[in-house]
Amino acid sequence: MADSTNVLALEYPILPVLAERRSPRAYTSQPVSADALNQLFAAASSAASCFGEQPWRYLVGARETSLEAYDKILTSMGEFNQAWAKAAPVLAVSIAKLHFSHDGNPNAWAKHDVGQATATLAIQATELGLQIHQMAGFAVDKIQAAFAIPAGYEPVAVFTIGYPGDPAGLPDGLRDKETAPRARKPLAEFMFEGTWPGLKDERYDQAPV
Numbered sequence: 001m002a003d004s005t006n007v008l009a010l011e012y013p014i015l016p017v018l019a020e021r022r023s024p025r026a027y028t029s030q031p032v033s034a035d036a037l038n039q040l041f042a043a044a045s046s047a048a049s050c051f052g053e054q055p056w057r058y059l060v061g062a063r064e065t066s067l068e069a070y071d072k073i074l075t076s077m078g079e080f081n082q083a084w085a086k087a088a089p090v091l092a093v094s095i096a097k098l099h100f101s102h103d104g105n106p107n108a109w110a111k112h113d114v115g116q117a118t119a120t121l122a123i124q125a126t127e128l129g130l131q132i133h134q135m136a137g138f139a140v141d142k143i144q145a146a147f148a149i150p151a152g153y154e155p156v157a158v159f160t161i162g163y164p165g166d167p168a169g170l171p172d173g174l175r176d177k178e179t180a181p182r183a184r185k186p187l188a189e190f191m192f193e194g195t196w197p198g199l200k201d202e203r204y205d206q207a208p209v
């Protein structure tokens with residue numbers, strides 16, 4: 001069932017699944033089936049990548065079937081993220097292969113392509129009634145050590161996967177974040193047709209996130 005909580009309203013119409021994708025902190029306890037997980041990562045693999053390198057790798061920990069990995073990912077997170085992420089039935093780590101396979105040169109687009117793959121996974125998740133929440137708030141070295149990740153591969157982000165739950169169950173501060181209206185910068189602040197904005201437009205560089 002589509003997630004109808006806090007759907008994004010923009011200046012122009014976009015695909016419903018894009019507007020419905022969001023980063024929840026409340027999850028139901030419903031596990032994610034192996035089939036659904038496979039669909040998510042198949043969707044990730046459909047992304048474009050520089051030289052077709054497909055530099056993305058994912059480590060997955062499901063509470064029901066791979067608790068040890070789940071705990072390793074959870075404990076790599078900062079306390080703020082652990083507090084809500086532990087409600088999600090599945091945790092994952094995106095990892096970039098940093099060099100091209102065909103010539104061994106550094107792949108400057110590796111993290112770009114990992115981001116594209118995870119963004120595609122997120123849309124597939126929304127389509128299946130799931131949501132993911134990506135995080136930078138984790139310790140890269142803890143993931144590297146816990147999973148013995150070899151040189152040449154770098155953890156990029158961790159993320160939850162789960163069915164969105166009732167925000168009412170969250171602590172006060174987080175509930176407010178979950179239900180606050182979502183917004184985006186207007187196109188005029190990031191889409192510059194023809195020229196980079198001149199001095200009179202410098203405020204664009206100071207737009208709030």
Ligand SMILES: Cc1cc2nc3c(=O)[nH]c(=O)nc-3n(C[C@H](O)[C@H](O)[C@H](O)COP(=O)(O)O)c2cc1C
Binds near residue numbers: 135182
């Ligand atoms: C690379 C990345 C890192 C993020 N890190 C965190 C994080 O550490 N903790 C957190 O609560 N949210 C984190 N977020 C979620 C963003 O805050 C969220 O995507 C943003 O506020 C937009 O909300 P939306 O995804 O619901 O549209 C991260 C998102 C991305 C893409």
